[in-house]
Amino acid sequence: MISQTFKEAVSAVWSMVVGLKVTGRNFLQPQITVHYPRQVVTNLDTYRGHIELVAKDEDPFKAKCILCGQCENNCPSGCITIESVTRETPAPPAPEPAPGEEAKPAPKPKKVKELTQFMLDYNLCSLCGLCVQHCPVDSLRFSTDVYLAGFSRGEFEFELLEMLQKRGKK
Amino acid sequence: MSHCEANALTGDTYTRRFDTGPAGDTLIVNMGPQHPSTHGVLRVIVELDGEYILRAEPVLGYVHRMHEKMGEVKSFTQYLPNMGRVDYLHALAWNWAYVGAVEKLGGVEVPERAQYLRVISTELNRISSHLVWWGAYLLDLGAFTPIMYAFDDREIILDLLQIITGSRLTYCYFRFGGVVADVTPAFVSGLTEFLARFKSRLPMYTDLVTNNVILRKRCEEIGVIDVDMARRYGATGPVLRGSGVAYDTRRAEPYGIYDRFDYEIPTFPEGDAMARYMVRMREMEESVKIIEQALAQMPEGEYLSAKAPKPAWKPGVGEAYFAVEGARGKIGAYVVSDGAKNPYRVKLRAPSYCNLSLFAELAQGVILADAVSIMGSLDLVIPEIDR
Amino acid sequence: MPDMNTLLAGIPAELTRLVLALIGLMAFIGLNGLALVWVERKVAGHVQRRPGPYEVGPFGLIQPIVDAVKLVGKQLATPAGADKFLFWLAPLLSFLPIFLLFIPIPFSENLVGLNTNLGVLLILAFAGLNVLALCLAGWGQNNKWGLLGAGRAVAQSVAYEIPLLLAVLAVSFQTGSLSLAEITAKQGAWPWQWNIVVQPLAFFLYFICAVAETNRAPFDLPEAESELTAGFHTEYSGMGFGLFFLAEYANMIVVCSVATVLFLGGWQGPVEPGWWWFLIKMYALLVVIIWFRWTYPRVRFDQLLNLNWKWLLPLSMVNLLATAFAVKLFA
Ligand code: SF4
Numbered sequence: 101m102i103s104q105t106f107k108e109a110v111s112a113v114w115s116m117v118v119g120l121k122v123t124g125r126n127f128l129q130p131q132i133t134v135h136y137p138r139q140v141v142t143n144l145d146t147y148r149g150h151i152e153l154v155a156k157d158e159d160p161f162k163a164k165c166i167l168c169g170q171c172e173n174n175c176p177s178g179c180i181t182i183e184s185v186t187r188e189t190p191a192p193p194a195p196e197p198a199p200g201e202e203a204k205p206a207p208k209p210k211k212v213k214e215l216t217q218f219m220l221d222y223n224l225c226s227l228c229g230l231c232v233q234h235c236p237v238d239s240l241r242f243s244t245d246v247y248l249a250g251f252s253r254g255e256f257e258f259e260l261l262e263m264l265q266k267r268g269k270k
Numbered sequence: 271m272s273h274c275e276a277n278a279l280t281g282d283t284y285t286r287r288f289d290t291g292p293a294g295d296t297l298i299v300n301m302g303p304q305h306p307s308t309h310g311v312l313r314v315i316v317e318l319d320g321e322y323i324l325r326a327e328p329v330l331g332y333v334h335r336m337h338e339k340m341g342e343v344k345s346f347t348q349y350l351p352n353m354g355r356v357d358y359l360h361a362l363a364w365n366w367a368y369v370g371a372v373e374k375l376g377g378v379e380v381p382e383r384a385q386y387l388r389v390i391s392t393e394l395n396r397i398s399s400h401l402v403w404w405g406a407y408l409l410d411l412g413a414f415t416p417i418m419y420a421f422d423d424r425e426i427i428l429d430l431l432q433i434i435t436g437s438r439l440t441y442c443y444f445r446f447g448g449v450v451a452d453v454t455p456a457f458v459s460g461l462t463e464f465l466a467r468f469k470s471r472l473p474m475y476t477d478l479v480t481n482n483v484i485l486r487k488r489c490e491e492i493g494v495i496d497v498d499m500a501r502r503y504g505a506t507g508p509v510l511r512g513s514g515v516a517y518d519t520r521r522a523e524p525y526g527i528y529d530r531f532d533y534e535i536p537t538f539p540e541g542d543a544m545a546r547y548m549v550r551m552r553e554m555e556e557s558v559k560i561i562e563q564a565l566a567q568m569p570e571g572e573y574l575s576a577k578a579p580k581p582a583w584k585p586g587v588g589e590a591y592f593a594v595e596g597a598r599g600k601i602g603a604y605v606v607s608d609g610a611k612n613p614y615r616v617k618l619r620a621p622s623y624c625n626l627s628l629f630a631e632l633a634q635g636v637i638l639a640d641a642v643s644i645m646g647s648l649d650l651v652i653p654e655i656d657r
Numbered sequence: 658m659p660d661m662n663t664l665l666a667g668i669p670a671e672l673t674r675l676v677l678a679l680i681g682l683m684a685f686i687g688l689n690g691l692a693l694v695w696v697e698r699k700v701a702g703h704v705q706r707r708p709g710p711y712e713v714g715p716f717g718l719i720q721p722i723v724d725a726v727k728l729v730g731k732q733l734a735t736p737a738g739a740d741k742f743l744f745w746l747a748p749l750l751s752f753l754p755i756f757l758l759f760i761p762i763p764f765s766e767n768l769v770g771l772n773t774n775l776g777v778l779l780i781l782a783f784a785g786l787n788v789l790a791l792c793l794a795g796w797g798q799n800n801k802w803g804l805l806g807a808g809r810a811v812a813q814s815v816a817y818e819i820p821l822l823l824a825v826l827a828v829s830f831q832t833g834s835l836s837l838a839e840i841t842a843k844q845g846a847w848p849w850q851w852n853i854v855v856q857p858l859a860f861f862l863y864f865i866c867a868v869a870e871t872n873r874a875p876f877d878l879p880e881a882e883s884e885l886t887a888g889f890h891t892e893y894s895g896m897g898f899g900l901f902f903l904a905e906y907a908n909m910i911v912v913c914s915v916a917t918v919l920f921l922g923g924w925q926g927p928v929e930p931g932w933w934w935f936l937i938k939m940y941a942l943l944v945v946i947i948w949f950r951w952t953y954p955r956v957r958f959d960q961l962l963n964l965n966w967k968w969l970l971p972l973s974m975v976n977l978l979a980t981a982f983a984v985k986l987f988a
């Protein structure tokens with residue numbers, strides 16, 4: 101009975117020594133923290149930042165977007181607002197009717213919708229990825245921009261088209 | 271304990287009111303909503319006699335975000351990101367519960383590969399959730415170092431999940447008919463590495479904490495929940511399994527492809543805080559086993575069904591309930607549709623809510639330090655309780 | 658201009674020595690307190706695989722000073738309903754007696770504030786004041802957590818003082834003296850000539866009790882932040898908290914100094930005996946206490962008392978009796 105008690109006490113003390121050994125071993129091992137800003141983590145390429153527009157292959161200043169409105173309608177947080185104008189491109193001059201044929205009706209002027217503004221209110225975005233997933237022409241993607249900081253909410257209302265054009269200039 | 275007998279529970283715990291004030295020479299103290307061991311904004315009113323707790327009443331609602339109501343004003347697809355926010359520690363299980371319910375409702379097929387991806391990511395997430403609990407529980411018990419070691423491991427899990435989901439905490443990875451992204455070779459190699467590393471770390475956890483005599487004394491025979499009590503309050507998850515009931519939704523109502531794996535449901539019959547502790551420690555090992563098997567069996571194929579519903583999809587009239595096993599217990603999503611584009615009603619069953627309700631009875635008659643230990647051993651995530 | 662010697666001649670030499678010692682000790686406590694904060698944070702950092710403070714100054718050495726400046730700069734808020742007098746008396750009361758504790762400690766052969774033959778008694782007597790300070794702090798601040806912390810502090814200190822005393826007495830029996838200088842002198846330069854070899858149990862008991870007396874983890878119950886938010890110093894801000902903090906570290910230095918003198922041969926060392934040996938041994942013990950804190954969970958209050966009354970007290974009694982018996986038999 102008494103020896104049992106003492107055996108338990110010794111094993112209890114021993115368990116404490118084992119604990120000290122674990123922390124002691126860790127004390128001697130190298131540190132694992134990353135000392136920002138002298139070092140940065142290496143996994144930023146898989147980070148999903150705010151969304152951004154993808155430029156057309158042939159024109160780095162124009163977005164691929166076809167203004168289908170899918171992203172705007174499906175965003176759970178309602179943080180996308182798209183503005184567009186409809187421009188009429190002047191009709192090509194009607195070809196001269198060949199002699200003997202009736203003159204064709206002049207081709208109608210083409211109506212082209214053009215993206216003028218793509219507002220993202222990043223304050224509300226939950227980074228769910230629904231807009232990126234459902235864009236029919238892959239005009240949206242996630243940026244890997246982690247270094248976002250600002251003093252007011254207004255700084256996180258992004259105009260994605262402008263950002264795209266800035267990127268295009270670079 | 272005489273305190274226990276003197277204040278034997280009569281009726282519902284929540285009807286005993288605290289506005290009556292302290293009885294005689296006692297002290298009424300607010301534990302929370304800004305108390306270090308309530309992890310978030312849970313408030314517990316306790317009446318103390320010395321250090322003994324005469325009665326305790328949890329007060330909820332400090333982080334109520336109306337997740338259920340939000341389901342009624344968002345379309346089925348739009349409700350997806352909410353699921354990552356209900357329980358931020360095991361977000362993927364919530365993802366699965368809701369997605370599973372809607373898939374059941376609309377009869378959506380899930381491709382094989384997506385099933386495996388779901389299992390792998392959810393189990394990884396379960397490990398990370400248990401690691402946070404482990405660290406936080408030891409913080410409650412006054413040990414500062416374990417949480418740092420736990421976060422060391424968890425960091426790798428977050429990096430891995432970031433590769434596939436793009437987020438580190440509030441994942442929105444599941445879609446109706448699959449998942450949103452496939453795994454990359456970097457993920458697979460990283461995962462294999464992690465599993466090997468994690469298995470070698472577990473003995474260290476045992477040495478540092480599990481076998482430590484102070485921890486054992488703080489957990490053993492503390493907050494004993496017997497089977498009857500666990501059933502009465504509807505406890506699930508490690509809390510129930512710590513009382514010796516081998517109930518695990520993965521086994522009891524197999525969903526997804528969980529019936530294909532060989533794993534144990536760890537149970538400990540003691541019902542005390544230590545039993546719940548051991549269940550979670552063992553569960554991490556089992557999750558590792560499941561991930562290993564899933565990784566080996568995973569077929570090639572599409573990760574999102576080609577027939578996956580479009581965003582404006584309506585699942586038709588009906589209702590469906592789907593339950594999954596989260597890190598804290600049985601997570602249920604009940605979705606009713608009247609054929610419109612929004613759900614008619616979404617009801618979420620949060621396991622922490624039921625597990626917390628045990629606390630008032632458990633805390634009676636114990637001393638304050640034990641109440642902290644008990645609360646930690648229940649592994650509460652307050653936002654999940656309030657939803 | 659009167660000669661310095663003639664000026665001093667009017668004052669008893671002992672008094673001059675005492676005043677000088679107090680000034681020296683103030684510097685000693687201040688410097689070591691800061692150094693200890695740095696050591697604690699560095700040890701904590703490395704145990705947790707992180708660097709600890711490293712931004713402010715080389716290796717973060719300036720960090721404790723900056724922290725102190727921050728504490729000094731903070732507003733001293735008195736909570737509503739608090740007993741103002743007791744509330745502010747408490748931090749002073751916890752810090753000021755510390756100086757007295759250092760006076761009889763021989764840092765080297767001659768470096769001692771007051772060489773009294775009752776040094777051990779003096780230290781043990783004044784160490785008791787600390788608990789009064791914690792008690793007043795808890796009572797005076799009109800905070801329920803503080804009150805609980807104070808209650809714990811009193812019970813804990815009262816309980817652990819007894820085995821501590823008995824462990825120290827065993828050494829006194831063995832050396833036949835209560836003078837710290839004499840106890841040091843009776844030990845040799847080499848580790849096998851130290852008292853710890855003769856009195857390992859007493860050292861073990863003393864060390865556990867010392868950790869408990871200084872309210873360090875795993876016995877940090879009076880402040881147990883996950884249970885009592887911050888225990889007895891819940892309401893203290895700025896330097897009020899700072900003084901408690903400093904007193905805790907100073908107390909740690911005291912108990913480790915006493916352990917060095919009683920069990921580890923004091924300032925004696927294999928080569929070049931002197932105060933540096935004293936400091937080395939003292940810091941080794943301090944690091945062990947810090948190491949404890951970053952390894953263990955906290956014990957529960959009743960367990961703490963059970964450990965004391967059921968284990969430490971009987972063991973120290975047995976140890977004392979055995980020592981007395983051996984002294985009678987062999988001396
Ligand atoms: S990621 Fe989600 S919340 Fe953010 S803009 Fe896209 S759809 Fe909206």
Ligand code: SF4
Binds near residue numbers: 164165167182236
């Ligand atoms: S979904 Fe794509 S194409 Fe449609 S509006 Fe949005 S960005 Fe443009």
